[in-house]
Amino acid sequence: MSANRYDIIVIGSGPGGFASAVRAAQLGAKIVLIEKSFIGGTCLNCGCIPTKFLWQALKLKQKIQRSYEYGFKVNSEPITFADIIDKKDKNISNVRKGMELILSSYSIEVIKGCASFKDKNALTILNNEQSLEIVADKIIIASGTKSSSIKDFEFDGNKIISSTEALTLIQIPKTMLVIGGGAIGVEMATIFSGFGCSVTLAECEDQLLPNEDAEVSQEVEKNLSRQGVEVITSCMDALNSADKYEKILIVTGRSPVNDLGLDKIGVKTTARGFVETNEFCQTNIENIYAVGDIAGKSLFAYTAQNEGSIAAKNAVKGNSSRVTNNIIPQVVFSIPQSASVKVSGFLNYKNIVLGKFPFTASGRAFIECERTGFVKCAIDKETQKPLAFWLVGEHSDELINTASQILASDINHISRESFFHPSLSESLLNAYEDALGKCTEMPKRKI
Numbered sequence: 360m361s362a363n364r365y366d367i368i369v370i371g372s373g374p375g376g377f378a379s380a381v382r383a384a385q386l387g388a389k390i391v392l393i394e395k396s397f398i399g400g401t402c403l404n405c406g407c408i409p410t411k412f413l414w415q416a417l418k419l420k421q422k423i424q425r426s427y428e429y430g431f432k433v434n435s436e437p438i439t440f441a442d443i444i445d446k447k448d449k450n451i452s453n454v455r456k457g458m459e460l461i462l463s464s465y466s467i468e469v470i471k472g473c474a475s476f477k478d479k480n481a482l483t484i485l486n487n488e489q490s491l492e493i494v495a496d497k498i499i500i501a502s503g504t505k506s507s508s509i510k511d512f513e514f515d516g517n518k519i520i521s522s523t524e525a526l527t528l529i530q531i532p533k534t535m536l537v538i539g540g541g542a543i544g545v546e547m548a549t550i551f552s553g554f555g556c557s558v559t560l561a562e563c564e565d566q567l568l569p570n571e572d573a574e575v576s577q578e579v580e581k582n583l584s585r586q587g588v589e590v591i592t593s594c595m596d597a598l599n600s601a602d603k604y605e606k607i608l609i610v611t612g613r614s615p616v617n618d619l620g621l622d623k624i625g626v627k628t629t630a631r632g633f634v635e636t637n638e639f640c641q642t643n644i645e646n647i648y649a650v651g652d653i654a655g656k657s658l659f660a661y662t663a664q665n666e667g668s669i670a671a672k673n674a675v676k677g678n679s680s681r682v683t684n685n686i687i688p689q690v691v692f693s694i695p696q697s698a699s700v701k702v703s704g705f706l707n708y709k710n711i712v713l714g715k716f717p718f719t720a721s722g723r724a725f726i727e728c729e730r731t732g733f734v735k736c737a738i739d740k741e742t743q744k745p746l747a748f749w750l751v752g753e754h755s756d757e758l759i760n761t762a763s764q765i766l767a768s769d770i771n772h773i774s775r776e777s778f779f780h781p782s783l784s785e786s787l788l789n790a791y792e793d794a795l796g797k798c799t800e801m802p803k804r805k806i
């Protein structure tokens with residue numbers, strides 16, 4: 360085998376490419392991973408990790424300010440936002456080192472440069488002026504997505520910015536217009552307004568988080584408004600007032616990164632440029648797979664990781680594992696967080712009963728001094744099987760994983776003794792029992 364020949368080439372080191380490379384190496388393949396920017400992709404460098412770090416910093420600030428609720432008297436120094444950004448960057452750099460360690464522990468070669476197809480087995484890697492050709496039996500594309508701008512409002516990196524630039528600002532702007540009330544828009548509005556920016560959040564649909572349950576969306580909107588964010592829904596002309604704002608943050612969607620020369624080798628893409636794949640993560644070209652955002656099925660780090668592991672196994676062992684994406688929890692880091700999860704085909708269930716448990720009735724929520732929000736549960740009336748959970752409240756991002764496992768285990772009953780007391784996860788049980796009309800933790804229902 361020549362030095363530039365591999366079993367599998369993986370393009371992109373985000374969650375999809377990283378999982379593909381490591382899993383394929385675990386299965387004994389000789390792997391090379393190509394990355395044109397920083398190891399870790401969108402998730403680590405300008406997505407999941409930096410947003411949640413800033414969110415966590417804001418939570419800590421609010422906890423310190425509210426510590427009087429426990430009887431503390433704390434005089435906190437004014438915050439220097441640049442210090443928080445500096446700490447974020449240091450932490451990200453440490454995570455990146457950890458990822459590099461994992462790659463080298465599996466003897467995965469990493470080549471820095473921009474990959475493009477020469478033919479269906481060969482890639483050219485360009486790094487500055489240098490060019491390298493590499494060849495493999497199989498190729499996994501995990502090139503991800505980038506922020507989409509709006510017609511006539513191109514990003515200029517200064518006033519009109521994407522989430523990537525927003526996460527590197529070292530000073531909180533005085534005013535910001537956030538266009539797009541999806542998960543990223545809500546998170547950005549939460550973070551920037553929490554650190555003192557006057558934020559307007561504009562969404563063209565008639566509710567924030569347009570794909571979310573209306574009651575969850577209303578609660579999130581209420582909490583954002585309480586925090587001082589001006590929320591405008593059904594808003595088609597937000598940009599007319601663009602001059603009023605110091606920064607305009609556009610978070611209306613993501614578009615595929617596919618400057619890989621896919622048309623040269625005939626890889627089919629959708630009208631929007633996402634790579635078409637089957638349930639094995641395979642493209643129409645037999646030896647080429649695509650995973651994560653670039654495949655456009657669901658734009659999350661954890662689904663990208665799942666697809667990466669599946670594609671790696673199929674590429675090494677032959678197509679045997681399928682992506683089902685049956686149960687995918689979703690979380691938004693508002694304050695407090697919101698989250699939801701449903702069984703697949705939820706809308707086909709016609710005989711549904713809802714139960715609800717407010718955190719004001721939870722002992723643990725009292726202990727935490729965090730009593731905003733609720734858990735809502737849908738069950739099938741006939742079988743009593745839990746079908747969906749929606750949450751708004753502290754630690755919803757963790758609680759939703761328990762809810763997911765309940766739904767994934769396909770059970771018809773949740774039992775009291777399997778939930779520790781006092782815990783917030785008891786609220787899942789209480790909402791479920793409320794749907795059954797037998798929650799003992801709330802007053803009798805008025806009929």
Ligand SMILES: Cc1cc2nc3c(=O)[nH]c(=O)nc-3n(C[C@H](O)[C@H](O)[C@H](O)COP(=O)(O)OP(=O)(O)OC[C@H]3O[C@@H](n4cnc5c(N)ncnc54)[C@H](O)[C@@H]3O)c2cc1C
Pocket residue numbers: 370371372373374375376377393394395396397398399400401402403405406407408410472473474475501502503504522543616618619650651652653657658659660661662663
């Ligand atoms: C602000 C924000 C917050 C988010 N928060 C969350 C969250 O909380 N939870 C969650 O699950 N998801 C979140 N996401 C989405 C998540 O980041 C993505 O779904 C995930 O990163 C997709 O992984 P990926 O491997 O498909 O692509 P990416 O992570 O985008 O990685 C693709 C990599 O490929 C490289 N690349 C592209 N083209 C080439 C080429 N030609 N040659 C070499 N390298 C190339 C890129 O440089 C990049 O490093 C968030 C996204 C954003 C923008």
